Amino acid sequence: MRRYLRVVVLCLACGFCSLLYAFSQLAVSLEEGAGGVGGKPQAAAASWLGGDGRGAGRGVGSSGSAAHHGRSDRCKEFSLCYWNPYWMLPSDVCGMNCFWEAAFRYGVKMQPIERVHLAVVACGERLEETVTMLKSALIFSIKPLQFHIFAEDQLHDSFKGILDSWSFLQTFNYSLYPITFPSENAAEWKKLFKPCASQRLFLPLILKEVDSLLYVDTDILFLRPVDDIWSLLKKFNSTQIAAMAPEHEEPRIGWYNRFARHPYYGKTGVNSGVMLMNMTRMRRKYFKNDMTTVRLRWGDILMPLLKKYKLNITWGDQDLLNIIFFHNPESLFVFPCQWNYRPDHCIYGSNCQEAEEEGIFILHGNRGVYHDDKQPAFRAIYEALRNENIHQKTSPVKKKKIFNHKHWDLKSQGNEQNLSVLLKMTASIPY
Numbered sequence: 001m002r003r004y005l006r007v008v009v010l011c012l013a014c015g016f017c018s019l020l021y022a023f024s025q026l027a028v029s030l031e032e033g034a035g036g037v038g039g040k041p042q043a044a045a046a047s048w049l050g051g052d053g054r055g056a057g058r059g060v061g062s063s064g065s066a067a068h069h070g071r072s073d074r075c076k077e078f079s080l081c082y083w084n085p086y087w088m089l090p091s092d093v094c095g096m097n098c099f100w101e102a103a104f105r106y107g108v109k110m111q112p113i114e115r116v117h118l119a120v121v122a123c124g125e126r127l128e129e130t131v132t133m134l135k136s137a138l139i140f141s142i143k144p145l146q147f148h149i150f151a152e153d154q155l156h157d158s159f160k161g162i163l164d165s166w167s168f169l170q171t172f173n174y175s176l177y178p179i180t181f182p183s184e185n186a187a188e189w190k191k192l193f194k195p196c197a198s199q200r201l202f203l204p205l206i207l208k209e210v211d212s213l214l215y216v217d218t219d220i221l222f223l224r225p226v227d228d229i230w231s232l233l234k235k236f237n238s239t240q241i242a243a244m245a246p247e248h249e250e251p252r253i254g255w256y257n258r259f260a261r262h263p264y265y266g267k268t269g270v271n272s273g274v275m276l277m278n279m280t281r282m283r284r285k286y287f288k289n290d291m292t293t294v295r296l297r298w299g300d301i302l303m304p305l306l307k308k309y310k311l312n313i314t315w316g317d318q319d320l321l322n323i324i325f326f327h328n329p330e331s332l333f334v335f336p337c338q339w340n341y342r343p344d345h346c347i348y349g350s351n352c353q354e355a356e357e358e359g360i361f362i363l364h365g366n367r368g369v370y371h372d373d374k375q376p377a378f379r380a381i382y383e384a385l386r387n388e389n390i391h392q393k394t395s396p397v398k399k400k401k402i403f404n405h406k407h408w409d410l411k412s413q414g415n416e417q418n419l420s421v422l423l424k425m426t427a428s429i430p431y
Helices: 002-033 037-049 055-070 098-109 127-140 153-165 183-190 197-206 226-235 279-284 298-309 317-327 353-358 366-371 376-387 396-412 416-427
Strands: 080-082 095-097 116-122 145-151 172-177 212-216 220-222 242-246 270-278 332-334 362-364
Touching (some): 116 197, 116 226, 127 145, 127 153, 127 220, 127 376, 153 172, 197 212, 197 270, 197 298, 197 317, 212 279, 220 376, 226 270, 270 279, 270 332, 270 362, 279 298, 298 317, 366 376
Parallel strands (some): 080 095, 116 145, 116 212, 145 172, 242 332
Antiparallel strands (some): 212 270, 220 362, 242 270
16 A cells, blocks of 8 residues: 555656646746747857857857847846746846856866967978978977978978878878969069078968967977977067077177178077967067058068068078068067077087076077088987887987987097087987
C-alpha cells in the first residue's frame, strides 16, 4: 500500500512541476508577443560583438539592432539575470535568461592565442639563409609563429616544400607572397640598393590585416625566443610606431655621421635589418617631412622621398627610413645593439656594451660573414643552426649543445677574439 502511495505522491509532484513550467512558458510567450524578453539575448550579443571590430561581430550586431528596436518601451536598458523562470519581475524590467548571459560572459573572457608575426624578403640566392633564419626562430620561440615570406616566384616551390615538411611541429603557419611594388614605379623600387630589399617599406600597405610585425633580413639568426623582442611592443609609448637598433655605437667608426648626404636619425643613424613595427599606428600616422608643410601618410610619403633623395642615398630603403625618423624622432623606439649584433660591433674591437654584459640576442651576419672566413664566430653559429635537424626534438639542453663543438674549433686556431665573440653569442641562449 505504501508503495502505491509513494507512486501517487511522485506523480502529483511531477504534475505540479509540469503545470508550473507550462505557466512560466506561457508568461514568456506573452512577453515575447509584446516585444519584451524575446529580443534581449540578441541585443546582448549585438552589444558585445559590435565592439569587436570583426566581420562576424558586425553581422550579428545588425540583427541585434533590429531586436533592440522591436522590444517594449517599458523595458529598461539593463538586463537582469534570473534563475527562476517563474520569478515575477517588476513591470519595468525585462529579464534575461542566465544561460544566454553566462554564454556571452564566457565568450568575452576567451582570448585567442597571440601569434608572433615575422616577415622576411628573399630574392636571388637567399633561400638557404632564409630557411636557417626561420629554423632558428622555431627552435627557440615559445608562442606560435606566423611567417610572412615575400619571395621571387622561382623560390616559392622550394619554400613550400621545406616548410610543409616542418608542419609536424604545429608551432607555425606561413604565407607566401610575390614581390610587389607600386606598378608605376616598380622597376625603380626593385633595383634600389639590393634586389627586393625595399619591399619592407610596403609591408604596412600590403599586410593590412596585421596589427604588429617583426621584419628581419635573411641574414638574421635568433639566439633567444622571438617572443622576447616581440615583448618590446609593450614598451612603446603612445607616439612610437617602430623600433630599430643604432647603426653604430661608436661615432668614430660610424658611417652616417661621416659620409651621409641626407638627414639621418640620432647621432649615428639606425639599422633596419631588424625592425619591429606597430603597423596599425604606421598606417594612421601623418608624418612630418621636408618636402611640404602638409603631413603625409605612409603610403604617400615614400615615392616623394625617393625622388628627392635618390641621388644622395647609398643604403636604399634604410636611408629612407632614417630620413623619415629624422623628421619624426618621437615615433621611434631604439633598442640596444644586442638585438641586432653585427660584425661592426667586434671588427674594430668590442663596442656593444649590452652584449658584453648580457650576451647577444639576435645575430646579423651582414657583409657576407656567414660564407667566408673573415668572422669565424659568425660562421660557426650559422653552420650549427643550418645543420641542425629540426625533425628531431630539440630539447632545452640541446639548444646550447648544438654550438659547443665549435668552441674547440676556434680555440685550436688560437683565435681568442673569435672565441670571445662566440661565447657572447651562446651566453644568452636559454637552457
